[in-house]
Amino acid sequence: MASSAFTSSTFQSTPSIFSPPKIKPTPRLRVRPPKAALSDPFVLQLAETLEDSLSSSSSLSLPPLQKLREISSETLLSLSWPSRKDEPFRFTDTSLIKHSQVQPISNPNPNPDLLEVLEDTHFPKLVFVDGFLVNSLSQLSNLPNGVFVGSVSGITDERIVERVSEIVPMFNGDLFWSLNGVGAPDLVVVYVPEGCSVEGPLHLRYCSVEGSDDGSERLPVSNPRVLVVVEKGGELGIIEEFVGNDREKCYWSNSVTEIVIGEGGKVCHSYIQNQSLRAAHIKWTSVQQESSSAYELTEISTGGKLSRHNLHIQQVGPDTETELSTFHLSAGDQTQDLHSKLVLDHPRGYSRQLHKCIVAHSLGQAVFDGNVKVNRFAQQTDAGQLTRSLLLEPRATVNVKPNLQIIADDVKCSHGAAISDLEEDQLFYFQARGVDLETARKALTFSFGAEVIERLRYPTLRKNVKNHIKQLLDPTPG
C-alpha cells in the first residue's frame, strides 16, 4: 500500500463530553546528532555500585555471564542518563530514579507471606525474589525431557552452555539494558530443544519484597535477567508476572528478558506488570524471530509509578508472525510507557499490534511510541498497528507516536490512533436499558481493556487480571 520512507501518525480525537482532556500530539521523530562518547558520572557511579554488590556471587565467572558483563560495561562508558531532551524519553520522566539513592539488593529475603500468594496457579513456576531466582519457591516438575529451566550455572549440557554463550552477544539495548547486564546476579535460562512442545505455560513470577517507605531517599534495585531459547519447531508458553509485595513501597525493578525463537518455533508470552504504585519498573523484552516462527505477546500493565516497557522484535528470517496486544492502565498518579520496535528485514512477515491505554487520573500519563520498520527486503509484509487511548479525567495525558518506516515497495501496512472519552452512543444504549450512567461508564471502561485481556490464553490468569482491573477502576466495591 504505502511506499513512502516515512509516514506520520494520524490522530482521531473525539471531544470529551466532560471536561476536555489534554492531548499532546507529537511530531515526527527528529534525528538527533550522535552523542559524544563522554561518560556520565552518575551512570558510572551507578554501574560501580551495581558491580560492587555482586563481587561475592559465584556464577559470575561463567563465560556467558562474563560476556554479558563485558558488553554491558563497555556500552555504559558512552551512555548518559536520559533526560527529557532525548527522544526516547521525551515524555517519560526518570528523575524518580535519578534523585534517589539507588541501592542494589544483595540478598533475597523470601518473606513467608509470599508463599501464600504463590499458590494461585498450577503451572510450573520459577520464582524470583528481588531479582534472585529462589529455587525453594519454584516448582519445576513435569517439564519434558531436554527442557532446561534455571540458573545458567546449573546447565550440565555443554551444548546448551555454548548455545547460550553464542546468543548473549546477539542482543543490545539502551542504558537500562546495560545497567541490568552489569547488575544481574544471575542469568536464568529457559531452553526448549528442537521439536519440543512445553504444555501449559511456564510461570515466571518476579516478586519485589525489599522496598523503602515513601519519602525515603533509598531505592532498592533488582536486576532479574532471563534468556529464553526455543529451538527449531519448539513451542513454549510463558507468563511473566511482576508483583510488589507491598503496594506502598518504593523500589526499582530493572529487568531484561531476551527470547530467541528458532525456525517454525512458537512462543506465546503473557506479561503482567502489577508492581507497587510507588515503584519504578523498567523492562526490556527483546525477541529474535527466525523464519516461519510465531511470537504472540499479551501485556497488561497497571502498576508502578513509572513503568516503561521497551519491546524490540527483530525478524531474522521470512514468513514470521508477530502479534502484540498491550493494555496499559494509569488509574493513579503514574506513567505507563510502551516503546515498541518491530524490525522486518525479510519477506512475507505478518504482524498485528494493538495497544490500548486508559488514563483514569488527572495526574496519570500514558506514552506509546510504536515503530514498525519495513526494510528493503521485507517485501509482501503485512503489518497492522492500532492504538486507542481513553482519557477519563481532566488533564489526563497521553502521548502517542505510532510510526511506520517503509522502504520495501510491495507491502500492506496500516496504522491508526484514536484518543477519546467514552462513546456517548454506547453510554446512551446502557441508559436506554435502565442502567445508570456511572455503572455504564464503569462497564464501558472495563470493556475497553477487555479486548486485550481476552487475548490472554489462560483462563485462571484472565480471571485474576479481570478482577484486578475491576478493583483498580472501582476501588469502592458495590
Next chain:
Amino acid sequence: MALLRPCPSIPSAPLPLPSSYPNSRNSIFLVRRFPSLVQSSHCRRSLFLPKATAAIDSQATASTVNGQDGLPKLLLEVKDLRAVVAESKQEILKGVNLVVYEGEVHAIMGKNGSGKSTFSKVLVGHPDYEVTSGSIVFKGENLLDMEPEERSLAGLFMSFQSPVEIPGVSNIDFLNMAYNARRRKLGLPELGPIEFYGYIAPKLDLVNMKIDFLNRNVNEGFSGGERKRNEILQLAVLGAELALLDEIDSGLDVDALRDVAKSVNGLLTPKNSVLMITHYLRLLEFIRPTYIHIMDDGKIVRTGDISIAKVLEKEGYKAISAM
C-alpha cells in the same frame, strides 16, 4: 361498531385538533370516540385484545383517565411537543400530540426526515435533542423530568433503528446488568450470572436465536437481522409497558420480519402497548395497529386505521396530503 367509550360533552371538531383545545385529551381521543371522523371504521383491538374490547363495550359509564372501573389506563400523553437538535438548535418536532392507552398498537409513518425517529428518541431522552416546549406524561408522571435510565425503568423501551456495537461487553452481561437494574428498582434481589442464565435461556426461543448469541459482544459483528432480534430479545427480557419500535423492519428479509413480528405479538398483552415507526405496510400486516399516524414536518397530520397505510403504499404521501 359501537362507541368504545362514551364521550363527555365534546363537540365534534375537525382534525387535527388545535393544541390549545381546553380538553386534556388530544385528537386521538376524539378519533376513537368518533369513528366517523376517520375514513373507514376501525376494528379496534379486535385482533389482540378481545377481552379488553368486550369489557369496554359493556361499559356505559363515563370514562376515567386512571382506568378504574376496568377501563384501559392512559399510558402516554404527548402534548404540543416541540424539540430541537441540541447542537444546531434546528427544530425537528413542531407540536406533536399523541395519546396511547394501554393495550393499543400505534404506528407512525411518514417521509424521511419528518421527525418519526426523533420523536421516539425524544421520548426516551436521547441527549442529541432538547425539548423546547410541550409535555410528555407517561403513567401519570412527567417524563421530561426523568433521566433516560429512569424512563426505561418506568416501563418505556425503545428498540434502536441501528443499535450501537459495544465491543468487550458480552450480550449476557449487558442483559444481566439491565435486568438487575430493574430488579433493584422493584426491590428484588439481583440475579447472579448463573441464575440469570437460567432465566434468559428460554427467552432465546422467542427470537429464534442460538445460545451462543449470548456470549457474543453486544451487536458486534451482528447482521442487520441479528441486531433487530437482539433488540426484541432485550424487550422480552426487560419487559415494557410501552415499546417504541423504530423501524424494526428495516433491513429484514420476509422470514426474519415474520420472526420479529411474531415475537412482538407474543409479548403483547392487554396491559402493554406498542408504538412502531415504519415505512412499510408489510410490518403492519404482521403487527396490526389500532391507529396509524402520518407524520409530516414535525407534526402528526393525520390519524386513521390500516386503510391509510394501504393508500400510502399504493399512491405515496401525495395521496395522503390530498385527502
